[in-house]
Amino acid sequence: MKVVAFKRELQGSGASRRLRNSGQTPGIIYGGTEAPVTIALDHNALYHALKKEAFHSSILDLEIDGKAEKVVLRDFQMHAYKQLVLHADFQRVDANKKLHVKVALHFVNAEISPAVKLHGATISHVANEIEIECLPADLPEFVTVDLTNVDVGHSVHVADLTLPKGVTAVTHGNNLTIATASVPAGQVSADNAAAE
Incomplete structure (x- = not known):
């Protein structure tokens, strides 16, 4: 640009x-x-x-x-x-020095995850961006978060992300949560009522 x-x-x-x-x-x-x-x-x-x-x-x-x-x-x-x-x-920007920047997260495949498809859960995005470190030539426009295998009660953490080549996540020692899947409270009581 x-x-x-x-x-x-x-x-x-x-x-x-x-x-x-x-x-x-x-x-x-x-x-x-x-x-x-x-x-x-x-x-x-x-x-x-x-x-x-x-x-x-x-x-x-x-x-x-x-x-x-x-x-x-x-x-x-x-x-x-x-x-x-x-x-x-x-x-x-120096082409030979690593950059430390924040990039956006793009969430994909939420609708086909077991949490949503089988349990009617909601996937909450805890973070919309992450800090990364890479050389200028490797800088991605965004990082994709694949939610295909997320089930109820599970979370997606920074360590679970598939980062592009040459890119590392800067986590400051914490494996930060990116997204969580949970069933809404109204859904749980409706399911229990139906079961009774």
């Missing part, structure tokens, strides 16, 4: 406010061996890009004054109630 930015000379809250009023969003690029660079981005293009899941977990080509750099989106701030991006942070 490509992002176009412009170098920004003026800094401070007044300069940032004027920038936002002119339809741009202030930002910064940091990391690597070069000094941090303050930038300005087109607000509408950035706002719509942030709605795409891939924008958050892809290596981006950020072009500043005709020179392209490989970066990842590190952080962004939104206005409390307006549809307004206040600031965006990008980190430079």
Whole structure:
């Protein structure tokens, strides 16, 4: 994905406010061996890009004054109630250094799992993203969670995930729960009544 930015000379809250009023969003690029660079981005293009899941977990080509750099989106701030991006942070990417990022989880095959098909259970998604570590070339857009074999009372943990080649999950020593299958309380009492 490509992002176009412009170098920004003026800094401070007044300069940032004027920038936002002119339809741009202030930002910064940091990391690597070069000094941090303050930038300005087109607000509408950035706002719509942030709605795409891939924008958050892809290596981006950020072009500043005709020179392209490989970066990842590190952080962004939104206005409390307006549809307004206040600031965006990008980190430079080194092809030989591992990245530590969060990627989205995509849940598949819930409807054919024994928990749902046989027991009418509900599968709850405990987490929607996980932290991973990998080289920039191996960065996945998302991680798929296959729920085919989940039964009632069972959970899916980070250790159960099939991660793409070159990708490791960062769990900080905990085997975090990703999804659980449970039968709703109303379903249990209805089944008991039917059995009696």
